[in-house]
Amino acid sequence: MRFLVDESAGPAVAAWLEEQGHDVVSVYDVMRGADDLTVLRRAQQEDRILIAIDKDFGEQIYRQQRPHAGVVLLRLRNQRARFRVQALARLLQRYANRLESEFVVVTESRVRFAKK
Numbered sequence: 001m002r003f004l005v006d007e008s009a010g011p012a013v014a015a016w017l018e019e020q021g022h023d024v025v026s027v028y029d030v031m032r033g034a035d036d037l038t039v040l041r042r043a044q045q046e047d048r049i050l051i052a053i054d055k056d057f058g059e060q061i062y063r064q065q066r067p068h069a070g071v072v073l074l075r076l077r078n079q080r081a082r083f084r085v086q087a088l089a090r091l092l093q094r095y096a097n098r099l100e101s102e103f104v105v106v107t108e109s110r111v112r113f114a115k116k
Helices: 011-019 036-045 056-063 081-098
Strands: 002-005 023-026 049-052 071-074 103-106 111-113
Touching (some): 002 036, 011 023, 036 049, 036 056, 056 103, 071 081, 081 103, 081 111
Parallel strands (some): 002 023, 002 049, 049 071, 071 103
Antiparallel strands (some): 103 111
16 A cells, blocks of 8 residues: 655654555655645645544645545554554554545544545
8 A cells, every 4th residue: 555654653653564565655754844735735646545643634634625545543542653553553454445535533442434
C-alpha cells in the first residue's frame, strides 16, 4: 500500500510501514513543517493514504470538502510510537482492503469508518 505519514505520526511509524513492505513517504523526512493542507494535497496527488494523529485533517476533509485518497487518524490515549505501530498493525491486519478513500479513526479498542 502507499502511505504518506504525517510529521505528527512520526518517523517510527513510517519506518515500521516500510519494514512491512509498503511504499511510504514521511513528511518528517521530505517536507518537515508543511501545513496540513499541503500534506493532504500531496497525499491525494500521489494517491497515498495519509496517517496522522492531528484531528485538523478532519476539518479539512469534512468542513472544507478537500479530496483525499484515504486518511487514518490515530486517536490513542498513549501516543508513544510503539502504541501507534500496534494500532496500525491491528488496522492493517483486519481492514487493509478497506482503507482507500476512507476516513478511518483508530483508537485502542475501536476502528470507525467515518460517514462520507
